[in-house]
Amino acid sequence: MRILIDALGAPPSSGGMRMYTDELLRAWIETYPDDELHVVGYDYLAPLADRATVHLRPEGTRSRILGQWWDAGRLARRHRVDALISLSSVVSPLMPRDRRVCTVHDWRHRRRPEEYSRAVLAYRRSWEWSVAHSGAVAVISEKTDAETRRFVPGARTALVPNGRDAARHWGTPAPAEIARPYVLTFGHFVNKRPGLVIDALAGAADLAGHDLVVLGARGEVADGLRESPGGRALGERLHLPGFVEDDRYRSLVAHAACVVMASTDEGFGLPVAEANFFGIPCVVTDDGGLVEIHGDRVIGVEPTPTDLAAGIGRALAADLARLTPGPDETWAATARRMRELCRPR
The missing domain is CATH 3.40.50.2000 (Glycogen Phosphorylase B;)
Structure with a gap:
C-alpha cells in the first residue's frame, strides 16, 4: 500500500x-x-x-x-x-x-x-x-x-x-540525575496546571521528602512557577528543566516515585501508559477525563492542592506491579x- x-x-x-x-x-x-x-x-x-x-x-x-x-x-x-x-x-x-x-x-x-x-x-x-x-x-x-x-x-x-x-523499546533507562525521590508532572501547556501540583507539594508536610520535576515549562511560564508562593516554598526542591531530550525524558519517567497529570482535559494521556509500564503510580485530576479513559490504572482526585497532595500520598504508599499491555x-x-x-x- x-x-x-x-x-x-x-x-x-x-x-x-x-x-x-x-x-x-x-x-x-x-x-x-x-x-x-x-x-x-x-x-x-x-x-x-x-x-x-x-x-x-x-x-x-x-x-x-x-x-x-x-x-x-x-x-x-x-x-x-x-x-x-x-x-x-x-x-x-x-x-x-x-x-x-x-x-x-x-x-x-x-x-x-x-x-x-x-x-x-x-x-x-x-x-x-x-x-x-x-x-x-x-x-x-x-x-x-x-x-x-x-x-x-x-x-x-x-x-x-x-x-x-511505547516504553517497550526504552530498554533500561539510566538513573535520573536527581538525588532525592521526586514527583513528575508537566507544564508545556496551560491545561497541564503545574501550579496546582506545585501548591500540593508545597503545602503537604508528609511530601517534604520529595522533589518536584515539571517538564516542558519554559521562559516566562517557568519563571512564574518558580516565583509563585508554592514555587518559592519548594525552593531547590522544584526542578524546571523545560523540554528535554528523549533519553533524559525516559530516565525521568522510569525513575519517578509518582507521575501526576493535573490536566483540565486530555484525549488519552500517554504518560499514564508509560508510568503503568514501569509500575509507577499515576495521580490525575478527575475533571480532565483521564479517570474515564484509564479507570483503575490511575488514582483520581479533586483538582485542589489538598486533594492532590492526599492522592500523591496514597500513590507513594501503593505497591504496584508493572501493567503489561495486551496484544490489542x-x-x-x-x-x-x-x-x-x-x-x-
Missing part, C-alpha cells in the same frame, strides 16, 4: 502529539515494511529517511496551515498514494474524500475555550469542517469518540486507541487499525 502521512500537526514542542507521531510511525514501519510510506513533517523525522520518503517542512503557524490544507494534498496526488492520513484533525481536501483520514485527539478548544486565544479558536473552527468531510475519522479514545459525535454529528468515526507499550493495546495494533481505514469504502 502507498500511504502519505501528514505529521505537520505535531511540531517538535507539541508534547503528546509528537510522542503519538513517533510511536505510530515506528510501529507502522516495523509492522508493514513493504508499504511505500511518505511522511510530511519536521526535522525530527529526518532519521526515518532510510525507511520512508520524508518531506520536511519549516516550522511555523503559516507553514503548518498551508501545508496541511494544501501541500499535503498536492504531495499525495503527485505520488498517487492510496490514502492520505493526517495525524491531526485537519486533512487536505485535495484528496478524494474516501481516500482521506484525519485523527482527533481531543476537543479541548470546545470544552475549555478560555484556555485559547481568539485567533486560535477562529482557526480551530475549521477543524470541524475537516472532520465532517473526512472519509474516516480516527479517534484515540472512547471519550474522544463521544465528544467528536457531539461536536460534529455525522462524523465517520472509528476507534483507534493509542498503544500502551500495542502501537502495532494502533497502526493496524489506522491502516484498515485506508481501504476503499
